[in-house]
Amino acid sequence: MQEHISLLLVVIPLITALIVAVLPRGILPWASTLVATFICVVLASMQLWEVINGGVISYELGGWKPPWGIEYRIDTLNAFVALIVSGIAAITLPYALLSAEKEIPPHQIPLFYSAFLLCFTGLLGITQTGDIFNVFVFLEISSLSxxxxxxxxxxxxxxxxxxxxxxxxxxxxxxxxxxxxxxYSQTGTLNMADLARILPEVTELKTIHTGFAFILIGLALKLALFPLHLWLPNAYTYAPSVITVFLSATATKVAVYVVIRILFYVMPSGFMATIPIGDFFVLLGIAGIIIMSVYAIYQSNVKRLLAYSSVAQIGYMVLGIGLASTAGVTATIIHLFNHALMKGALFMAVGAIIYRIGSCRMDNIHGLGRQMPWTFGAIVIGGLSLIGVPGTAGFISKWYLVLAAIEQSAWISVAAILTGSLLAVIYVGRLIEALYFKPATESQQNLKEAPILLLAPTWVLVFANIYFGLDTELTVGVSEQAAQALKAIVK
Amino acid sequence: MDFIFSHYNYWITIFLMMVGFYIVISRGNLIKKIIGLNIFQVSAFLLYISIGAVQGGAAPIITEGVELYSNPLPHVLILTAIVVGVATTALALALVVRIKESYGTIEEDEIHEHDHSL
Structure with a gap:
């Protein structure tokens, strides 16, 4: 059992997805999904624990020796990302029960949970696998669902x-x-560890350069890197609330993980110095932070506002990658985790508003903060974390990112990070103004607070935002260990 | 000249890639976009199949007297990618059916007008 954890993390949700699809309507599909995700959280925590203490896990699928067979290769980085994905899924599910009931037709509920589990399988698969073609397969499993x-x-x-x-x-x-x-045509292997071994011999070839260019552009589309983000705001705005919570906290994060894996693990060390890819990422990161934050200010739909803010936050992560130093990548990994917490909490709170009034347009939510104090509280704390106020998780990631930028005297990056935070003050401020300082309409005077089943998961994430803003041992410690293990970082 | 003809499969790949990509970007009809996407994907399939072929190699089935085989791995990989492509096309077509039902059109600009006139 112990040695099969890495595989079970993918197999359990996959099989549960098939079972859930044929279950009758009612509470059963939800309950099975809940059990499966909780098992995954436990397994992912055990896996992370094992990796931190015992080093890299290598699991050979079907007993085929790598590099011929598919290998699941777990180090601190992917064990951590797997824990983020399964943790968010487990927190989202209690929330899903009521929210999905409200927004999805009853006959589609079992299939909804089935698709949710497939998406979960795909995301976990990407984190687990050590085979680059397998990454593509899981990427498509998660994307299609x-x-x-x-x-x-x-x-x-x-x-x-x-x-x-x-x-x-x-x-x-x-x-x-x-x-x-x-x-593959130049190296004859798909195993990422094996690629890392062979690639230094063939880095001169144009085919390898072209190959990496294709891979990175493909991933940039998947992670919604500015200016390839056009799909994201609409997708987040119109998806069911639960799905917005889940996807915003996991899907783009996993794509960021794959970029880190390709750039700093598969690519030979020193390769990044020969091509201006780091500067390119820094440039796009800065542009994304500033332009998308300005866009967020002008949105009239709360979900769309947060979606644009998500693209801006992806800018921070890409900026950290572009700095190409251990400190920069550490900051990216920390932000991966912290952003999942803050956006999870914010989208959940917005979902609670949608649950009550069926809309999240700015002019429909006037004064709701007074009727729904707990939901409002979650938005305020989540918003502060998004801005990066000390004492919240968002501060930690920005702090490390600024330190990483100062280390390289990248003053423009530092300025961009701070400007991004100031712009976040404006759009979070607009949200709070609408929710609290504008008078409520007559019909919404007697609105009740959201049900406890929606509030509890939201507040779990809100507390996590505060907790990880004060106690950084887990996030920073693990992220540093993960970044140091990436051997291709030269700076 | 010889270079051009001996690599004809790669030229076809590049041609299909550009054609497919152009259709996806330039056409407003949702079905045509899917067709473009398919052509784009087929170019990737062709690339993999070209990589796997070995000149003068036989099909990769162990036979007596045959020494040189083609590489079966890219072909197997591309079977997986074809399945993914079929699933994507099926899903995209299903979405287009639903879009047609709720908008009454599959032209992108008309859908845009519908959303803004509300």
Missing amino acids: SYVLISLGSKRQALTSSYQYLIMGTLGATFFLIGVGFI
Whole structure:
């Protein structure tokens, strides 16, 4: 059992997805999904514990020796990302019961949970596998199921945004596939550890350069890197609330993880210095932070505001990657975790508002903060964390990112990070102004607070935001260990 | 000249890639976009199949007297990618059916107008 954890993390949700699809309506599909995700959290924690104390785990699928067979290779980095994904899934599910009941037709509920589990399988698979083609397969499993999940949104725009995401996502995946083909043609291997061993001999070849270019552009589409983010705001806005929470906290994060894996593990060390890819990422990161934060200020839909803010936050992560130093990548990994906490909490709170009034337009939520104090509290604390106020998780990630930028005297990056925080003050401020300082309409005077089943998971994340803002031992410790294990970081 | 003809499969790959990509970007009809996407994906399939072929190699089935085999791995990989492509196309077509039902059109600009006139 112990040695099979890495595989079980993928197999359990996959098999549960099949079972859930044929279960009758009612509470059973939800309960099975809940049990499966909780088992996954336990397994992911055990896996992380084992990796931190015992070093890299290598699991050979079907007993085939790598590099011929598929290998699951777990180090601190992917064990941590796997824990983020399964943790968020487990917190989202108690929330899903009421929220999904409200927003999804009853006959689709079992299939909804089935698609959710498939998406979960795909995301966990990406983190577990050590085989680059396997990454593509899991990427598509998670993407295809997220197209389905987004299209389940109650407005008809959900269909068009899902379609838009499908087109851009498939283009991205095919770019990734072509890149893998180029690299395979020169190295004859797909195992990432084996690639890292062989690639230094062939770095001069143009085919390898082209291959990496294709792979990185494909991934940039998947992680919604500015200016390839066009699918994201619509997809997040029109998806069911639960799905927005889950995808915003996990899907783009996993794509960021793959970028880190490719750049600092598969690519030979020193390769990044020969091509201006780091500067390119820094540039796009800065542009993303500033432009997308300004966009967020002008949105009239709360979910869309937060979606644009998500693209800006991805800018921070990419900026950390672009700095290409241990400190920069550490900051990216910390932000990966902290951003999942803050956006999870914020989207959950917005979902609670949608649960009560069926809308999240700015002019429909006036004064709701007084009627729904707990939901409002969650938005305030989540918002402060998004800005990066000391005492919240958001401060920790920005602090380490600024330190990493100062280390390289990258003053423009420092300025961009601080400007991004100031812009966040404006858009979070607008949200709070609408919720608290504008008078409520007559019809909304007697609105009740959201049900406890929605509030409890939200507040778990809110407390996590505060807890990880004060006690950074886990996040910073693990992230540093993960970044130091990436051997290709030279600076 | 010889270079051009001896690598004809790669030229076809590049041609299909560009054609497919152009269709996806330039067409507003949702079905045509899916067709473009398919052509784009087929170019990737062709690339993999070209990589796997060994000149003068036989099909990778162990036979007496045959020394040189083609590499079966890229072909197997691309079977997986074809399955993914079929699933994507099926899902995309299903979405287009639903879009047609709720908007009454599959032209992108008309869908845009519908959403903004509300």
